[in-house]
Amino acid sequence: MNVVPQKRHKGGRGSDRNLQDHTEKRPRSDAALSMQWLDTASKRNDDFEEYYKEQDIVPEGEWESFIKILGTELPVTFRINGSGRFADNLRDKLQSDFFSHFRKGDLMVADETIQVPKPLSWYPNNYAWHMSFSRQQLRKLPLLGEIHEFMKKANDAGSISRQEAVSMVPPLFLDVQPHHAVLDMCAAPGSKTQQLLEALHSGDSFPSGFVVANDSDLKRCNLLTHQTKRVCSPCLMVTNHSAEQFPEVKRTGADSHQMEPLRFDRILADVPCSGDGTLRKAPDIWRRWTVANGNGLHLLQLRIALKGCKLLKVGGRMVYSTCTFNPIEDEAVVSELLEVCRGSIELVDVSGEMTALKRLPGKKAWKVRDKVKWYSNWEEAQSAGAKLDPSMFPSPSKAELPLERCMRFLPHHQDTGGFFVCVLRKVSELPTDIGVPSAKQRQNGVGVEEETAAAEHGGVPEGQPEVGILGEDQEEDADMVVDDKKELENIVQEELEELEDPSGEIRDSSVQKGQDSNTLSPVEIARQAAEQAIEAAQRAVDALGAQDLAACSHAEADAQRAGARAGVALDMNNKAGKKQADQKKREYHKGKSKTTATSRDGAVPSQIVSAKGADSVEGEEDEGAGGMNNAPRFEPSWIRGGGGRNRTLSGRGNAIDPIVPMEDPEVLQPLLEYFGLSPDFPIGKQLISRSLEVARPKRLYFVCTALHDILVRDIKEQLKVAAIGLKVFERQEIKDSNEACFYRLAQEGLPFLLPHIAGQRVQLCRADFLTLLREKHLMMPDAFVVEHGGASSRPVIKDAALLKQLQGCRFGCVVAELRHTAAQEASQPGSTSVSEPTSAVEPCSSTVSPPSSEIFTPAAPSSASGGGALMANAPLALSAWKGKASLAIMVDKNECAQMIEKIAAAQGTVRNKMSTEISLAEGQTDDITIRP
């Protein structure tokens, strides 16, 4: 049987920026690729079968179904992101435009069954779907091709996320509420973090809670940051710690005078595991599976879970989950945790929650073995010198625990991957004397410290095959082939843009270029290598299409080599960049030591320090800041990370960009005035930058109050913050500084800022709005007549109302939003003046202006609007630029496509391309019939 590899649809806007991460993953992908072509019989492993038969995890009589389904490909499952009207529209559109064609039952195409796409019955609001058809079937039936295309676009635009069905389960059981402090301990690549954020933002008002997403692997933290960007949340902080050593930090207490330890209402411990629950997506695991994989991770998992329990609030919920069937990583960890915590942690009975989700109860007894043999108890293992741990063994006291409350999901029960989930509640503070003894303390075998160190570098204990940290990321590796090229292109593009950015802060070391004009700079080498990698990836894709596996394999190897070359070149560049950055920081701190500003309360300090002093940060930022070399320099009240204040440059967190509060009135005041930001928008308190370029940093990020408080209170800088805040402003180089503002609104932060913006807003009729989305600009009529004599095929603004509004705006950044009628506004009291598209959206009129009350009413800052910061729920508004000749937007094309879709969906547009498929679905050809 030919199993056709599926595309990987990752990403959303842009792509993974981490080239090295990407190239490092390639070998696994190769192996996975080769395995995809193996027949079902080869997808077996005797050790695996012997082990799990002995563990008795599959109910009697079901073993063959279990093994058989593990040899098949996973169906495609996806979630609609966010919630609310746009999510509903998307779901309805999928149902009406696509899935309704299956209304009479499964389709038969050339004797193959194509199952009806189904919503996952247990997922709320029919927001998650399951589809199973192969690539050949996609080609045979245009309807399937269209569904596939639609999903690809929706995925790129961030409206849906592909995610394995059972992997959606743990966040649902966490029951996150908008006021919760949430910790995702092992979060990368971030599909569950995204769900947690969506739950946090699901209320009507801006959430008071936040999500800390942690991962021990910095590269994977970057991937996570990228993945979660689509949620556009100022309530996310990405940290980089070994979860079992997550630092104890403080926050301001409820009475606002006292500090208290940071404790979380909800914790997800989706721990690194041996990952055999992902065999259907990562068939390479068949080859690599050994009993040592699970054994080697048990203690790390226990330590992570125990740390989670410590960080949990009394009354709080923690979900422990793995994507393995292995009781050593599942029940053995949970039961030991419960015993160690001596009643302060309990297993929650969730049998009444999500009842449509089929599950097996956790086991009360299991067996332990190593490479050599099975052991009936710890004493036996110890005397045999086995490198095991007593915590792995079942016991009579553990059998007394309600382990049946744990849930194991088997693939053949509902056509999914395998997963293990349990819900824990903290009922009281933990005993103070608890901990997991190190393996060295218990035996003379493998040290836990060694394992922990190994796990930090990918979760694999020393000397074991690299299977340790499998999760969805690897699931995705397995089905990723065709999209690699595009992804690589995006990565390289972004990477190079970053490197070549004239104010690219510490990343840019392209100064090396030109020292010897015959020598290529690292950036140029990287560019060339990356181009070669892309070409080779394309060859691999073509070869795959032609089913020429040998050629595909060669091309993949070429791509890898070229990718690695690019990686090395970038490394060289980064090293040179780091030297420059260190130099800058030294100069910066030398200067700073002469000034004092120790306030960390986040208030805007009043002093403005003279620029010509030593605290001027030299280099390109002076240029980049619009020729402000002689402008006054402002002293921020604190700086953290990235070799910030009082840090040795080689210190912890040095690889991470600094965090600097934006408190400079010379920057803030013009921003407030230009955009008419309402006084209650906490601009001077919660804006940060990630650069030592204090004068006028390139990007400004908004951080929610709770996270800002944690940053400010973490005086010892214990948290290694990899990413925080929502980008809201980007520096804009402008010629005429009297007219425009030095910052433009970042599209991703616009939904969040919009309710606070009273100035620089224009409202477009639907037709103009759509044209702007498609063409990226609308010409001003006057400018056009003057320059071109009036005749043009380019879109010219004719709407008198819009022209009038534009006249009232200054040149530079404006918000272009979809106009809606007063009637609609009246029906939505308390909402912003920015409408989601409905049939009430104002039609375009080139002659009649709507009453000014309809078009000039600025949005009242509304608490309700903040909940719409999720991209899928974002209002239809664009960050645009009013120039002399045109109104132009600077918005990613996927985002434009998504907005066009939203407008179409809201207008009830039904595609007209369905006739062929309808006739096919009605059984009008010889080849295709309907099987009810």
Ligand SMILES: C[S@@+](CC[C@H](N)C(=O)[O-])C[C@H]1O[C@@H](n2cnc3c(N)ncnc32)[C@H](O)[C@@H]1O
């Ligand atoms: C199963 S994956 C998590 C998948 C993720 N929750 C999701 O839904 O996308 C396990 C993650 O744990 C990370 N990891 C490994 N050891 C760790 C440790 N000691 N502390 C924190 N994270 C760790 C790995 O880098 C990997 O990203």
